[in-house]
Amino acid sequence: MNETEGTLAISAHPSPGGPVVLRLAGELDHHTGARLGRAVEDLLHSPGTGAGIVADLSRLHYCDSTGITTIITAHDRAQATGSSFCVAAPSPPIAQLFRMTGLDQLLPFHSSVEDAVAALSSN
Template identity: 30%
Template sequence: MAGINKGKIEVIVHDGRSELLTMSLQIEFEQRRRALIVRLQGELDHHTADMVKTRMEEAIAKGDARNLVLSLRDLSFMDSSGLGVILGRYKQITGRGGKMIVCDVNPSIYRLFELSGLFKIVAIEDNERKAISSLEVAL
């Protein structure tokens, strides 16, 4: 799984009218045993969702990861496009017989999960350590 074991991708979106940065998102991938850990930092919204979706799809498809841990500890904002990205990766991972856990969800994003009902579908843990432990028990 060369190139995915550890790496960061930065998605920068410009408003098209100037060179001013309107928002930024960083994605960090780490392979740990049969789990892909993805850490998001910044804003996951309609500007960045397609790139995040593509990068995560590629990382899942290229690697031998059966499970996915998605850490939102450093995610400052998410809209419904982000929910779509998460639900899509959940379907991708479970379609391969794996399990997905979202962790480190801040209160405003958790509220979005509640309103959408996503927390009823996707497992949530308090932190990355608990998410990984939960997966190791499931293996």
């Protein structure tokens, strides 16, 4: 899956025997949030996503309240299906936003994609 619409690019990259890395680049906002929600739902209903989803935010440079809600919903949906969802490598502005809103206390955060993949692979 590779999609570009508006200013958000989403691509899925399975890791061998582990979670799917969902790379986000651009802006996650009220125009693009639904696309992320659909991508997560599609992955949760696909074979081979049992180890979970790692959202790589290293190239995400903007996120509004809709984007935050979409990330929370993705985490909740993953848990409801018996899977996992975590956030990895947020860019400095996104990391600051998540600290200010307390999202970093609500969801599993990892400083790198590699750390996140290792954490979900060991579960």
